[in-house]
Amino acid sequence: MTFCLGMRVKEGLVGIADTRVTSGSECIIARKINSYSGPEQSMFLMTSGLRSVRDKALTYFGEVWEERNESFDRLFKAVNAFADQIRRVAKEDKEALIESGLHFNIFSLIGGQMRNDHEHKLYMLYPQGNWVEVGIGTPYYIIGATGYGKPVLDRTLKYEDTMRHALKVGSLAFDSTRISAADVDFPIDVILYRHNSFQLIEHRYEKTDLADKSAWWQERLRKSVSELPSEWMEDIFTKLPTGEPTENGSHTIEDRVE
16 A cells, blocks of 8 residues: 655645555565656656556656656646556556456656746546646645545645645644554655745655654644533433442433433
């Protein structure tokens, strides 16, 4: 399983990806973010799914980038070029994978900005090669283990938020996923892109780097639950049996004045 999260806020883009790769009983650490840069060109690409499909598509795209990157004046053109490579791999390998009982499975998040983009963009690319643009209404997309971190983001992330805020809530979304999904874990790679900067910043966090933040968040959650108003529970808890068990094992119920 994989956790890759792309967030698009007004100030820029924030990407977070775990590095755990599992194959049967084997577990390794591998990078899941690739970055591409040129004059007034900045793009990052995150993937989930079959690693063999990913590696082959990225190898093909790397060659295309070297040959044609100057023609990518809009980010969607680079997204289309990567989609072409996914379709190429599908023609070569999809039938054999299906015969082996495997799905042709690769999802991608592609973010960045090219010289003729008036703002930074974030796209979600499907295995079929079609894509959607991540908008401002729901300014994020997760691929891989999608369910565990989504509630945190839905409650706390808005397009108008800063990149610092996005990284905070994104790290909490990852932490929720890490706790619940055994095949998602540290280290995590973070990539940042500020609007109109044409510069990508990358950093890796180990588990020890964020351990105190995870503990702080867990304790804060427990404390918040304790402080949650509880008057609404009285109607049901007053119906519970009270007193000592009787000889036949049942409980007595005290009379109440309604």
